[in-house]
Amino acid sequence: MLSKVAERVYWAARYLERVESTARMLSIYDTLLFDLPRQVNLGWYNLIVINSLEQDFNERYSVQDERNVVKFLVGDDTNPSSIVTSLKAIRENIRTTRDVIPADTWELVNELSQYVQDHLQQGINRRDRHEFLGNVISACQQIIGLWQVNMPRDSAWEMLKLGQNLERADMTTRNLDAATAAIMQIEDDDFAVNSQQIIWGNVLRSLSADQPYRRAMRSSVKAPLVCSFLLTDQRFPRSVEYCLNHMIQGVKALPRAEKIIADIRKLHKTVTDRAEDSAPGPEMREALNDLQISLQYLHFSISRTWFLNDQEQLAVAQ
């Protein structure tokens, strides 16, 4: 498999995952805000913080309100992670890798891009937003389903899974981080316990983890349990540990994977070590931040191993 093709497939999967999680996050965020007591000062801008997009956002907008945040996350082509930009990146990557990805993907991605373009306004208005985001989520799931049932389990498949799992792990840490940050903002008053419940419940729903959490933990929503579930559950496909385990499983089928496997194992250990102490607070945030940086390094490592071929190129070309 050509390195360039591998890289494009990997990114297509990452961006598709990003579109789906962005849509999911937006679609439940208003319910969170409706439920929180008015005294709790948590706004739409928090979504910008989750995705580390403060700088890009502030260059573009001065008012940090719902409309601007939603506009920025859905339809802004200057935002490198918006749904529109991500879809554009998916199309670019898919149209040059159609020989390794099921042919229908191309059509579905086109349809989705077209739908989003045609209904942007609907996504921004609060009244129609649910339907719009729901359609985006279903379209993403349709594409992932198509891959799941049709693709031979070859290198292209492993690259897709690798991109998907890495993006998922990253997204889960971001959600946890955002919740931790929000909890820390809440003043210790009569509303505090209730608000914490609402925020953690929201994190679970945002990751489609609500039901799995209740079944696995047999408990009501409690901060340490939610953190531990999202970091280390063995069966939930968006838990960080699940993603890492599946990355290890998958890359074993790829050539020259030794270093990557070692890197993931190291990451894995930091996660399990950390999960022992899952109380939300500044330490937790720091740990999540470290985890995100490690995931970023893992990406560099993947890129060096399979996409760039720099070393060999130097070796033969000189």
Next chain:
Amino acid sequence: MSINWKHYELQEGFYDELISSPGNPRVPARQLANYLNSLTEEEIQSRKLAAESTIKDMGVSFTVYSEGENIDRAWPFDIVPRIISAQQWEKTAAGLRQRLKALNMFIDDLYHEQNIIKDGVIPEFVLKQSKNYRPECEGVNPRFGVWAHICGTDLVRDGDGQFYVLEDNLRVPSGVSYMLENRSIMKRVLPEVFEKVSIAPVGDYPEALFNMLASLSPRQNGSPVVVVLTPGIFNSAYFEHAFLAQRMGAELVEGSDLVVGKDDCVYMKTISGLERVDVIYRRIDDMFLDPEVFEPESVLGVPGLMRAWRKGKVALANAPGAGVADDKVVYAYVPDIIRYYLNEEPLIPNVETYLCYDDKQREYVLDNLDKLVVKPANESGGYGMLVGPHSTKKEREQFAELIKANPRNYIAQPTLALSTAPTLVGRSKVEPRHLDLRPFILQGESTYVTTGGLTRVAMKKGSLVVNSSQGGGSKDTWIVDTSAGKA
């Protein structure tokens, strides 16, 4: 109202591919004509819509290329096929083989002894002034002595029904994917006719292409690594590059995916590391192949590629420099080239051609600009041409100046009575439209000719320009065997 062949308005002086006189289809077209006649207007309309939606279905994947300025895909498709009898095609195919064989011997000679010039068959300056002669290729010995492995030759029929060669495309000819797509559309649109008539299949081209490419491999052990080198997504023929790579099971690569090692071998960058490449089907022009040798600014090519090729570590198809025979002045000499190398008479004649560097011929051309078609020697795609009968006085004056300034660069040909074929116009009316034919010829260890080729049709009434870049369309091309009893 259905199609009534008695009302088909044949044009005086033009050969029609399907109909010999009003109401009388030619033998190989008889079944088709009867069948079309049996359809009602609604049925014809629904077949036409079926074709359009098939194109769209396949085309969903092409729309993206037309977002830029891809013209090829906006190509209209006509559902009435063009039909040639198998007997006639056999002779034509033999002529095409003969032609490419001679052209390859010619190219090989030019980059070695140049005997054809020493023997006075071709004047030296024709070569010296050719834009596509590459001194960098002198002395190189490609396998089998073949330089032009893939050739797209444009054929036309004049009023007498005889095929003539209009031009040979030896650089990076395109269009073969449309030939294959047209056939799959027609199978869905007129399946009933396929049952009754024995139409020769065209689908083996990718297989033949792969076998030819594999035969060029410098390492003849087991399965050679073949790649298709494309300039990238923004090239108008990218669809075809991807299509052929996919059909052959070859990797589609861009210049940046390849690297030449210090061992002079070409490698592609894969997730397993570097993998040696044996054969490159390149769809990039010579000048962009290797920035070390040609256009230094080119980012499409691969530094060191020419070195690798010259040392015989990798095969390039077509070989660099093959375009020297893709020159309209050289074209005029092809009949002599065939006689010189093969000691045979050409099986397919050339269109009569006036060379403007010759004083007498130039004088004739300048006196008859209103009757002739003037073409620059090194252009393709129908650009920079003067079509005399359709030109204004000002255009003719401009061309007269151009010719006088650079006579070597111009040739002129009589305006051809391009043959016609019935083409659907409106809901169920057929009218004659002019067309040509581009078969594709392969040469490696052996030669291969496509069954028929790509028929391009000028969709505008009376127009003689069939190029896709100039508003042409296409038809499926049927080679029909009438001896087998099925037709």
